[in-house]
Amino acid sequence: MSASAEERNARTPWALTAPALMLFVGVLLIPLAMTVMLSFHDWGQYKGIEPVFILKNWHEIVTDPYYAEMFGRTFRIAILTTLLTAVLGAPEAYILNRMGGRWKSVFLLVILGPLLISVVARTLGWALLFGGNNGLVNKLLMSAGLIRAPIPFMFTETGMVIALAHVMMPFMVLSVWAALQRLDPQIENAAMSLGAGPVTIIRRIIMPQIMPGVLSGAIIVFSLSASAFATPAIIGGRRLKVAATLAYDEFLNTLDWPLGAAVATLLLAALVLIVVGSNALIERRYAEVFR
Amino acid sequence: MSRNGPLALIFHTIFVIVMVAPILVVCLVAFTPEGFLSLPTNGFSLRWFRAIANYPEFVHAFWVSLGLGALSSFVALLFAVPAALAIARYRFRGRDALAALFLSPLMIPHVVLGIAFLRFFTSAGLGGSFAALIIAHVIIVFPFALRLTLAAATGMDLSVEMAAVSLGAGGWTLFRRVTLPLILPGVISGWALAFIQSFDDLTMTVFLAAPGTETLPVRMFLYIQDNIDPLVTSVSACVIAITMTALILLDRFYGLDRVLAGKGDTGR
Numbered sequence: 001m002s003a004s005a006e007e008r009n010a011r012t013p014w015a016l017t018a019p020a021l022m023l024f025v026g027v028l029l030i031p032l033a034m035t036v037m038l039s040f041h042d043w044g045q046y047k048g049i050e051p052v053f054i055l056k057n058w059h060e061i062v063t064d065p066y067y068a069e070m071f072g073r074t075f076r077i078a079i080l081t082t083l084l085t086a087v088l089g090a091p092e093a094y095i096l097n098r099m100g101g102r103w104k105s106v107f108l109l110v111i112l113g114p115l116l117i118s119v120v121a122r123t124l125g126w127a128l129l130f131g132g133n134n135g136l137v138n139k140l141l142m143s144a145g146l147i148r149a150p151i152p153f154m155f156t157e158t159g160m161v162i163a164l165a166h167v168m169m170p171f172m173v174l175s176v177w178a179a180l181q182r183l184d185p186q187i188e189n190a191a192m193s194l195g196a197g198p199v200t201i202i203r204r205i206i207m208p209q210i211m212p213g214v215l216s217g218a219i220i221v222f223s224l225s226a227s228a229f230a231t232p233a234i235i236g237g238r239r240l241k242v243a244a245t246l247a248y249d250e251f252l253n254t255l256d257w258p259l260g261a262a263v264a265t266l267l268l269a270a271l272v273l274i275v276v277g278s279n280a281l282i283e284r285r286y287a288e289v290f291r
Numbered sequence: 292m293s294r295n296g297p298l299a300l301i302f303h304t305i306f307v308i309v310m311v312a313p314i315l316v317v318c319l320v321a322f323t324p325e326g327f328l329s330l331p332t333n334g335f336s337l338r339w340f341r342a343i344a345n346y347p348e349f350v351h352a353f354w355v356s357l358g359l360g361a362l363s364s365f366v367a368l369l370f371a372v373p374a375a376l377a378i379a380r381y382r383f384r385g386r387d388a389l390a391a392l393f394l395s396p397l398m399i400p401h402v403v404l405g406i407a408f409l410r411f412f413t414s415a416g417l418g419g420s421f422a423a424l425i426i427a428h429v430i431i432v433f434p435f436a437l438r439l440t441l442a443a444a445t446g447m448d449l450s451v452e453m454a455a456v457s458l459g460a461g462g463w464t465l466f467r468r469v470t471l472p473l474i475l476p477g478v479i480s481g482w483a484l485a486f487i488q489s490f491d492d493l494t495m496t497v498f499l500a501a502p503g504t505e506t507l508p509v510r511m512f513l514y515i516q517d518n519i520d521p522l523v524t525s526v527s528a529c530v531i532a533i534t535m536t537a538l539i540l541l542d543r544f545y546g547l548d549r550v551l552a553g554k555g556d557t558g559r
Contacts, residue, residue: 016377017389020370020433024392028430031411035403038410088306095303098294107303109542111310117534118491120511121527125313127519128320128328136316166313227400229494230508234515244402244494251406251498261410264403271400 039262049257057262067263074242074267077160078226082218084165089172090214094206096173097180108177115170119230126163127234130154155237163231168224172217179213212286219278223271243267314531321528323521339525349526351503352510356490359421359506363428364436364485368478370429371436376470379444394434404431405498412499419501427499431492432485439484439545443477480545487537 039057042050061067096107114122129136130153138150153159183206191205229244236242241249243263250260295303316330323329324336343349371393377383378390396404404427412423447470455469471478493508500509507530514523 010383013377013381013383013386016373020374020393021389023370023429024433027408027411027426028396031407032399032403034410034414035407091299091302092306095295095299098299107307109538110307113535113538114310114314116487116491116538117314118493118508118511118527118530120493120508120515121317121530122313124511124515124519124523124527125315125317127515128316128524129313131328163313166310169310223398223400227402229402229497230512233512244400247402247406248497251409257410261406264400264406267400268403272398275398 035261036265038258039265041258043256043258057259060259061262061266070241070246071243071266071270073157073240074226074244077157077164077232077242078222080157080161081164081168081225082222084161085169085172085221086214086218088165089169089217090176090210093173093176093180093213094210097177111173112170114166115174119167120234122167123163123231123234126159126166126231127154130159130235154235155240157236157240159235160232160240160242163235164225164228167228167231168221171220171224172214175217175220176210176213179210183209212282215278215282215286219275219282223275226271227267317524318528318531320521321525325521328519328521328524339521340529342522343526343529346522348505348510349507352505352507353529355421355504356507359424359428360486360489363425363489364432364482366425367429367433367436367485368440368482371433371481372440372471372474372478375437375440375444379441379447393437396431397434401431401492401494402498405495408495409498419499419504421504424496424499424504424506427495428489428492431495432488435484435488436481439477439481440474441477443474447473476545480541483537483541483545487534491534 038049040053040055042052042054042056044050092111096104096111099107130138135150135153137153138147141147142150151158153162187205188201191201196204227244228242229248232240232242233245233248236245244267247260247263247267250256250263254260319330320328321339322335322337323331324334324338325331374389374393378386408423408427409418412418412420412427415423417423451473452465452469455465460469491508492506493512496506497509497512500506505513507526511523511526511530
């Protein structure tokens with residue numbers, strides 16, 4: 001009797017997860033596998049998709065310098081966005097953490113809230129601020145005497161990086177914030193009582209302890225920026241393509257699905273490699289922090 | 292009481308202004324009385340909000356988004372609640388792998404998901420249909436529904452359930468009368484967060500939506516591609532207002548920091 005009860009007990013978790021598991025296998029894993037297969041199919045203007053196994057699309061991506069340039073731009077933008085969010089987001093999280101209770105929660109809401117506001121609306125805001133040569137940002141910078149001639153923001157990588165950094169900033173602040181919560185404020189006081197100045201405290205006490213937070217935030221920001229679609233499409237326009245907008249064009253304008261699938265597969269593979277690799281590196285480096 | 296120096300406070304002020312500026316400028320331009328993009332310097336006007344009514348595409352897209360978000364978040368919970376209970380309560384082989392699979396839509400770029408679903412649903416003869424949108428959205432909001440339910444189920448006091456069992460409750464009654472009410476705050480927050488994610492998704496949906504099933508972000512995106520005028524700013528202002536309302540409700544009932552703290556550690 002006890003054996004059958006135990007058996008039933010062992011089956012319960014599987015019975016509870018079975019519907020979700022079937023859903024994920026049926027409409028997530030199978031479509032993803034189909035996409036990888038699609039990248040090996042042939043395509044022609046008139047014949048459409050031909051289900052054969054060829055390396056044509058992959059060969060084109062590897063040999064045509066257009067794709068090297070496009071992936072180069074994608075990852076360049078992602079790296080610059082990550083750096084910008086880290087350099088500005090980490091100090092902000094630190095300042096936020098030192099604020100008094102009431103202000104802390106107000107500003108946390110102000111900075112993290114945009115995370116849930118439509119990316120289209122937020123990017124539209126940047127398009128309005130940049131808007132041509134006499135956009136608000138340029139007017140402000142010129143009247144402050146910081147620049148002489150207007151900087152072109154629309155349809156440039158500069159504008160894409162700024163808008164993307166704004167979109168991704170909450171992830172970085174959140175990640176550093178989480179690391180700061182684990183930090184013992186007494187260590188800072190101890191360092192101060194031993195005669196350490198503010199610069200030494202930040203460099204020797206705070207920085208090493210929040211580094212895991214900065215790095216895990218960087219991984220999130222990097223992978224989201226490299227696959228971002230809305231912001232590059234609106235700020236970059238039709239000519240400045242990144243991986244996601246190129247795949248969109250191949251699928252919905254050119255209709256060369258196999259080539260688009262190859263671009264998407266390469267993007268996914270590159271991101272998985274980078275994210276898994278850097279996660280492993282960080283965990284080895286900071287094993288004691290993660291326990 | 293603040294322990295920040297003046298330099299830190301200046302940095303903080305500029306940071307907050309830059310974070311808020313793009314959102315604020317959209318909302319301000321929406322109130323312009325002019326026929327072109329400009330800040331409302333000569334008084335405020337609601338003409339561009341009234342103009343939305345003359346564009347049935349936007350109104351229709353709004354209802355599509357609302358229905359899609361509500362329905363897909365509900366369906367996701369039907370699958371996520373039992374799965375969350377299993378993962379929270381039982382130690383079984385493959386548990387970690389299952390949890391990783393269920394959270395994987397956060398890690399896969401939405402552009403890749405959009406392509407995969409487009410290929411899949413077109414082959415299945417469901418291309419451009421509302422049903423295809425629902426299924427696709429169930430997958431992308433599932434991790435949010437699962438995670439908040441999981442947090443509620445993990446924090447639950449099991450002795451209440453044991454008491455109910457000792458009094459003869461079992462199976463469905465136990466779930467409906469004891470377990471569900473206890474995890475309900477987590478379930479509702481999971482639904483709200485899932486709804487926001489579905490309501491805001493552009494990247495995946497843009498591949499799947501056809502005329503008639505276009506969601507609001509997709510309609511807005513396609514509109515912006517052609518021209519930017521005050522109409523799209525007033526639509527955006529409405530979207531921002533809806534999200535803010537949901538945000539404030541989430542914050543009241545569950546605590547925004549808890550919702551977002553769960554969100555930050557694995558990314559999308």
